[in-house]
Amino acid sequence: MSENQNLLAEQRRALILDEVRRRGGVRVNELTRKLNVSDMTIRRDLDALARQGVIEKVHGGAVPVVEASTHEPGFEAKSALELSAKEDIARAAAALAVPGSAIALSGGTTTFALARHLLDVPDLTVVTNSVRVADVFHDAQRPAGGRGARPGAATVVLTGGVRTPSDSLVGPVADRAIDSLHFDVLFLGVHGISAEAGLSTPNLAEAETNRRFVRAARRIVVVADHTKWGTVGLSSFAALEEVDTLVTDAGLAPELRAEIEEHLPGLLVAGDAPAETAETAETAETAETAETVEAPPATEG
Secondary structure, X not given: OHHHHHHHHHHHHHHHHHHHHHHOOEEHHHHHHHHOOOHHHHHHHHHHHHHOOOEEEEOOEEEEOOOOOOOXXXXXXXXXXXXXXXXXXXXXXXXXXXXXXXXXXOOOHHHHHHHHHHXXXXXXXXXXXXXXXXXXXXXXXXXXXOOOOOOOOOEEEEOOOEEOOOOEEEOHHHHHHHHOOOEOXXXXXXXXXXXXXXXXXXXXXXXXXXXXXXXXXXXXXEEOOHHHEOOOOOEEEEOHHHOOEEXXXXXXXXXXXXXXXXXXXXXXXXOOOXXXXXXXXXXXXXXXXXXXOOOOOOOOO
């Protein structure tokens, strides 16, 4: 019986590994439905595959390990991961965009989420090397249902270049276009971020294009969920100290927050409750108690 169970587990894990490599990433709930097993079984399978060094576990799923520093998952595979975290980050980062400013957005699924929130910021000029980001603004400018373009839709400049698996345009054409421009703020998505390697990507051409973006911007805002911390791609393109603000999500461990704050001036953790919540609640409770205390009746005399 135990031999049959082991054989089934090996077959199941082979199917999981094939799915991860074929699609560039999978989620636990997808695998439970596909293989008709429990969530706990899938997590044990992912643990076993991770110990073998053939996959990397991420929150809610797994991605392949294929020479980890050079593997670049496709846009669709990455877009299914950390959805709520990316929305929190996008919402918080959009508040940093000043109406009427010139901004740049690099490629990536988090900057794609950010682009949708930037539609409400008026009079932006946006430069991007992301086909997906450009489509967000282009679609917003189209009349829908007989109505005019959405208010606040930005002027968008799309660089040229060679398309990457993440639908970014990179290479000499993109580099020359960026070199001639200047931005108030760069919103930068990253493959990996660490204290030692800084910001990194598995794509050498994309690293060079990102270096041009960094040089052209007066302020650099990195948008990256907590799973990016500690990941190191093949090529570094900026030191952590060059970043003005890192916008991440509440999944980042407290000890990592302290480490990051040693290297850059601004850390914005989206989804965190405001620090003054407890104090505000206590003040409100005290005020409410005071309102309910009735004054003693006046005595006649």
